[in-house]
Amino acid sequence: MKVCVVGAGAREHALADALSKSADVVVAPGNPGMDGVSCTDIPPEHVGADLWVVGPEAPLVDGLADRIRARGGLVFGPGADGARLEGSKAWMKDLLSAARVPTASYRVLADQGEALQYLRTTRGPWVIKTDGLAAGKGVLVTSSLREAEKDVRAKLSGDAFGDAGRRLVIEEALEGEELSLMAVCDGRRAYPVASAQDYKRLGDGGTGTNTGGMGAYSPVPFADGELEGQVMERAVLPTLHALKKRGVDYRGVLYAGLMLTEEGPKVLEFNVRFGDPEAQVVLPRWAGDAAATFASAAEGRLSDADAPTFSKDSAVCVVLASPGYPESPRVGARIEGLRQAREVPGATVYSAGVASGPLGQGLVTAGGRVLAVVGRGPDLASARQIAYKATSLVSWPDMVYRSDIAGIAAGAGQ
16 A cells, blocks of 8 residues: 655654555655655645545645545545634534533634623633634633733734634633543544643743644553543544534544543544644554554544554653744754664654755754654653653754653653
């Protein structure tokens, strides 16, 4: 089987790595840091393949899966109708409400005066989200009314996120432990993927700006089979059925970002693809034939034989970012120590924001999130140690990363 992975980031590098165990893989467009992976500049819909696996959300929202299917191609990824779950947070919240999926209370607002008045008549903390896509960075959580008002003005004026922010979802801030649970869907059935927990804030201890994700680990110690079943029953399957009622044949990954509240799990968000960096800790643990499972989902014929299975080891991912990320990353720095990091036993380095430097200069930084350094070991503590050992070998000026990924879960006291 030939598989075309669509995308250019660390998630797509991890997908290519997992799929290449049983398939011939090409990544479109990929990036020059994808060690041992075949990449092409040919537009994905023109690549000859048996299966397309779409990594990022933007091409899904733009209808790439529909265009490939119109040519007779097999695609693991929803069409534009299903991708609205991520493309419009307002649409997603309305769908959850109709399906009675537990989620935070909310208001959808497009008028600046009305939004400001709503803030002033409700108690914080507030969660303010762009309606459209914002690369995981369109969310503000704050207890400061002044900061909330500033954010509303910036988003609704178009200054912060352009048209993506001209409509907002303002919702209550939920308290509890966060959890990511992804499921493979074929339009009717769904099977859970191994649990993961990611770290959205830029700084240690959950401080600083919200980002696309600064690290992750898998499995999550408190995410047992009972909790997994609860999430599937109360969140994933009702959402899949609600989509079906609206005529949406959803085939691909359905990602539930959850808050485990005192009242039970509540959905913070749904994404329509593998999480990044969650994919980088879940996919290396995939024990079965990922290509066969994705193909079965794309064909609408998932069965128990296709259910994802995972190794018993653990994985920890540390994201290395450019200075100034996420607002204004400074790029063009030479990346040192990449080869040495990849030689650490148990370590894998997936590349994202990298480019080829001047002749003889190797790879340079070319984006906000540059590398995802993953350690695998028999438990979280050893996986974490491997990830940070490999991280210590990589450098560029003012490199940014968190030092507390999986610290508490691994018993490191951070």
